[in-house]
Amino acid sequence: MNKSKELLPDTAINRRDFLKVGLGAAGGLSVAITLPGCSTLRNNELSNTGSWLANAWLEIRPDNSVIFTLDRVEMGQGTYTGITTLLAEELDTSPDTIQVVFAGANAAYRNPDYGLQLTGGSNSLSSSWSQIREAGAAVRTLLLQAASEAFALPQDNLECRNAYVSVKSTGKKVSFGALAKLASQQDLPQEIKVKEPAQFKYIGKFDARLDAAAKVKGESAYxxxxxxxxxxxxxxxxxxxxxxxxxxxxxxxxxxxxxxxxxxxxxxxxxxxxxxxxxxxxxxxxxxxxxxxSEESVETSDAISNLYLDKLANDSGKSIRQDGDTAELLEADGHIEEFEFTAPFLAHATMEPxxxxxxxxxxxxxxxxxxxxxxxxxxxxxxxxxxxxxxxxxxxxxxxxxxxxxxxxxxxxxxxxxxxxxxxxxxxxWSREEDIKHDLFRPASLHKVRAALDTKGLPVAWEHQIVVPKIMDWYVWDASPAMFPWAPEFMYPMLGHAGLMTEGTPITPADTSPYEGAADFPYTIPNISVKHIKADAGVPISYWRSVGHSFNAFVVESAIDQLAQSAGLDAYQFRKQYLGNSPRLLKVLNLVAEKGGWGRTLPKDVHQGIAVHKSFGSYVAQLVELKVEYGQVKLLTVHCAVDCGMVVNPDIVTMQMESGIIFGATAALYGEITFAEGEVMQSNFHDYPLMRMNESPDIKTYIVPSDDSPSGVGEPGLPPIAPAIASALYKATGKRFNSMPFKLS
Structure with missing residues (x-):
């Protein structure tokens, strides 16, 4: 079986609908890559099913310029390089020879996972993996057919290399641009073959960033x-x-x-x-x-906390996951462990306001x-x-x-x-002060975890109640109209209400932000209950890096750490015991424990913590070493093991793990938006600090080799860091840190 085919999702696709070719006004080859669900190149309306898959555009100009229109934005996470590398691989052309331009707003460029032209959820590479590679392979096929005709040679005697087709035996070559007209007249074969992993020249091997030089020189336009x-x-x-x-x-x-x-x-x-x-x-x-x-405006952080506590006490919430009979075990006479966790509102604090x-x-x-x-x-x-x-x-x-x-x-x-x-x-x-005070924040959350233990002190039941608002309630009012661009403006409010009513159906994706990272609890405790209790204090909220995983990973992993202590077991060994049904999580856990030297003899003031979490399709384990110095937490080293499927650019994976760790550690140690008399109290980096270079730990990243399809890297590095720090801080201070940010005094 073709191994590369195993990496691609099954899609019903007519190859002739997939790709349309023609000559541009300047005589270049204009290639329209029309993906499953799109009836024609020029039809940018919704299909009868209401869903679209994104279109990407490739243009080959007479001057031999290869232009790729990127339908995901570049905000530091590496899409500019990563997705271009997919195309370059199948064109047999170095990624740094391809010119990249950003897509404007167009229904043709919708993200297939969301039905919107949206970059988020760490899915840019995974949602482009098959489409862009097949697009490049199709164009390569057309160019080889054209060159075969021009040279009067079989295609097997030809090869593509850096925007040229050359004769293998003689080296004689012709540019893509020169072949454009002839290529546009070729018939596309019924089967388009993408490369097998063993044939890759750039995927997994191209370590540069295409946007680095321009950014260093100040040439990139923000x-x-x-x-x-x-x-x-x-x-x-x-x-x-x-x-x-x-x-x-x-x-x-x-x-x-x-x-x-x-x-x-x-x-x-x-x-x-x-x-x-x-x-x-x-x-x-x-x-x-x-x-x-308004008299209903938010006044204080304490008032918000009281609202959440009242909801927790009086609202049974919505059941998200129910395995076995947790209620019976939690009401029995056995030993019950109970923990409460809180996470604050957080600002995004992007460098560019x-x-x-x-x-x-x-x-x-x-x-x-x-x-x-x-x-x-x-x-x-x-x-x-x-x-x-x-x-x-x-x-x-x-x-x-x-x-x-x-x-x-x-x-x-x-x-x-x-x-x-x-x-x-x-x-x-916007000024920095406006950017923080008038942000749409990561929602604050309150959590109650209860676990029933057997006579050996091991957990037999797990209950996690999550009190948090739903981001969809705030985001839907612009998002729903964008999904139906034909609708007149007077219908926008109706579409917003319809979006809320149809949430969780094929029309509107479910808002899983409150419970993602909690509903897929990976540990093999036989009885599991996860509930969401909605509480909205009227504070504007939006998506924040890793979204619900940012607080649910902290809660789940911190509670697991404390259950390990109750059982008298090592935190690493306890996790190993209960991750039998999650082999990829177990693999990164074992790898980080090995590489980080878990349990080795350390200086008496240095302490380790460990945590593991799956988010956005990727599996990450982190081992932290820290000490408390002059009343401050000093992060020394973070070991990070990641399984993100097949790696397109190893350096970008490493960068994103480092970035997520710094972002998450900043939130764990410093991040907090508070309210007094209705106003946000933070305004700039003096009272909403970010981790500075001299505070940053030495980060060591270990990438698990994999043949699975690529998964996210922009966000998965963030969720495990807070619980890993909390675990190490307990050893350093003897105090459990169940509320972020962690305050030593």
Whole structure:
């Protein structure tokens, strides 16, 4: 059996529908890669089933340029390199010879897992694995057919190499560009063969990043870098509490400030437009805006905690998983262990604050910004301007960090609204303070875990209750209209309500964010119960790196650590005993224990902790070594073992494990958004700190070789780090840390 075929999901695909070829206006070969579910190249509407798979575009120009339009955004996670490598492999062309451009908003580029043009969930590579490789293989086939005709030689005598087709025996060659016209006239064979892993030249071997040099040189264009002719700068003064409405402001005083062009009321506050960013920022300080607030607005962090506790005590919640009879065992007279865990609201704190450039004129809107969801951005612009979706163009840029923040489009809507009301080309830039105070946060959560133990102190029942809001309740209002671009704007609210009503059906994906990483509890305890209790305090929330895994891994692994202690067993050995049904988790656990020297003799002030977790299809185990020094946690070393299936770019896997560990350790040790009198109390890195270089541990990553299809790497490095740190801190201090962030005093 063809081994590479085993790596690909079964899809019913007509090869002739799959790929359409033709000549572009300049005489180049334009290749439309039409994937399963798409009836034709030019039909960008939904199919009868309401689902689409993404289209990718490949263009070969007469000058021999190979242009690949990337339908996933690049925000540091490596899609720019990784997905291009898939194409390059099948074209037998080095990835660094291919030019990459970003896709604009188009239904053809929808992520097949979400039904939206969305980059998130660490699935960019896995969702592109078969499609892009088959696309490259199809184009290679057409080029070889054309060269066979041109050279009057059998295809077996020819080979592709770095955008040329050459004769194996003589080295005589012709460029892809020169073959473009002839290739466009070839018939596509019924069967397109992709390479087997043994034939790979670049997959698993190409370790460079295609975007590195441009970023180092400052040549990469991020949203904040966009400059257009006659551009005006804008800042928006927003209510300090969510949902506040403007009562009054010194608009005339602001208008008199140097460089100010316009001051106007907008949906979320007051916009100040000026000739420069600092002129707009300075003028906003004299507004002295007064606000009216709803009595239902959030007031304090304590009030939110009390809401969660009340829900836990009085709401039975929704059963997510029920194996065996946990209730009977937990009500019996045996020994019961009970733990309570909390995780706070968290900001995204991307290095590039929110920004967008917008121009609205003659019934059309254009936006230049970095966004994780271009089609959702279209909806945000349409709602803010009353311009039809078809007339909204999104020019996507490099993203200076996403982490889920740029799935929400509030900043793009603001820029579009100001552009329409002023008739100017507007560049909106948020300050760091605005970026933190007006974020859409990772939701806070409360957890109660109970375990029934047998006479040997081993667990026989596990119950996990999760109190947390649902992100879908907040995200659906822009996402649902984006799934149905034909719908007029007056239907948008109805589509939002329909999205909530149909959640968990083929129409709308289930919001698993509250319980992901908990519902698939991997340990072989015979009786398992997982429940979700919805509690929404009215704090704006959105997706945050690793989403529900970020708190559920902390809870599950910390509780397992404490159950191991109750049983008098080593934390590593206890996990081994209960991971018999999860061989890939067990493999990374054993690997990290071996590489990290679990249980070896350490200096008396150095302590180890261990944790393991599966998320986004990948399996990660981490072993932490730390000490407490001068009342502060000092991370020394983190050993990380990862099984993410077949690796496309080993260096990017390593980078993403390191990035996830730093991001997760920052949250575990420092991250916390709190509220007082309805306002977010944090504002910048002095009170919402990020881990600094001198605080970062030595990170050692071990990649498990695998023939399985690629899975996520952008997020799976994050979830295990908090429980691993908590485990080591218990050994260092004798205190259990069941609430994040971990506070020693």
């Amino acid at each position: 949203g904040i870098d966009v400059e257009l002719q006659d551009l005006k700068y804008c800042v928006v003064e927003r209510a300090p509490k969510y949902g506040g409405k403007l009562k009054s402001a010194n608009i005339e005083v602001a208008l008199q400030q140097k460089g100010v062009v316009s001051v106007l009321e907008v949906s979320r506050g007051i916009a100040v437009v000026a000739n420069s960013y600092w002129q707009a920022r300075k003028a906003s300080k004299v507004l002295e805006a007064q606000w009216a607030f 929110m920004n967008a450039v917008a121009r609205v004129s003659k019934g059309k809107a254009e936006v230049w910004a970095g966004t994780q969801a271009p089609d959702v951005a279209q909806v945000a612009v349409a709602k803010a301007t009353n311009i039809d979706l078809d007339n909204v163009t999104i020019h996507n840029q490099f993203l200076g960090g996403g982490f889920g923040r740029r799935l929400s489009q509030d900043y793009i809507a603001e820029a579009a609204e100001v552009a329409e009301k002023t008739g100017l080309t507007i560049k909106l830039v």
